[in-house]
Amino acid sequence: MTHLLFSYGTLQLPAVQADVFGGPVLSEPDAVIGHVLGEVRIEDPRVVELSGSDVHPMLLPSPDTGATVEGIVLHLDDAQLAAADAYEVDAYERVEVPLHSGRTAWVYALA
Template identity: 45%
Template sequence: MTGVLLFAYGTLQDPAIQIAHFGRPLTGDPDRLDGFTRSTLTDGDAVYPVLIPGGPAPTPVEGVVFEITPADLAAADAYEGDLYRRIRVRLASEIEAWVYVAA
C-alpha cells in the first residue's frame, strides 16, 4: 500500500457512507487495532462508535484498512467533525494508518 491509509472500525465501513462522502465504495483489507477501548458517543438521537486510547478496558478492535487519497482523507475529516480527532496508529499487521478516536 502506498497511498494514505485509514483504519475504519465503524460507519466508514458502510458502502452507503463511502459513496456519499467519497463518491465511490472503498475496498480494503481486514486488520486489527490493539490498546484501545471501544465505546459509543451520542450526538442528538444518533449513537456512534468511538475509540478511547488505552481507556478502562482495552480490547482488540476489528476493522478495515483502506487506501485512500488525500482528498478522501479531507472528506473523512469533514464527515467525522468535532466529535473525533485523527491520530496515527500501528495496526496488528504492522501497517501505520490514520484512525479517528474520541476528541
C-alpha cells in the same frame, strides 16, 4: 499519495462511502491494538442520516496493551482523506495508531 485510514465504524458502510468518497474504496481487514470501543452521540443531522444512527462507536485507549478493535483499513488519496475529515464530527480527531498487521494508520479517536 495513498493514506491508510482504519475504520471501525460508519466509514465501512456502503452508503457512507458512496456519499463521502463517491463510491467504494479499496479496503482490507485489520485491527487496532491497545484500544477498546466506547460510544458517542452524534448531533450532526447529515451524519445521522447517512449512517442511520445517532450513536456511533468511539475508539478509546486501553490500559490493556493486548486489547484490539477489529475493522478495515481504507486506502485513500488526499481528496478522500480530506472528505473523511469533513465527514467526522468534532468529537473525533484523526491520530495515528499501530495495527495488528504491523503497519500504522490514521484513525478517528476521542478528541
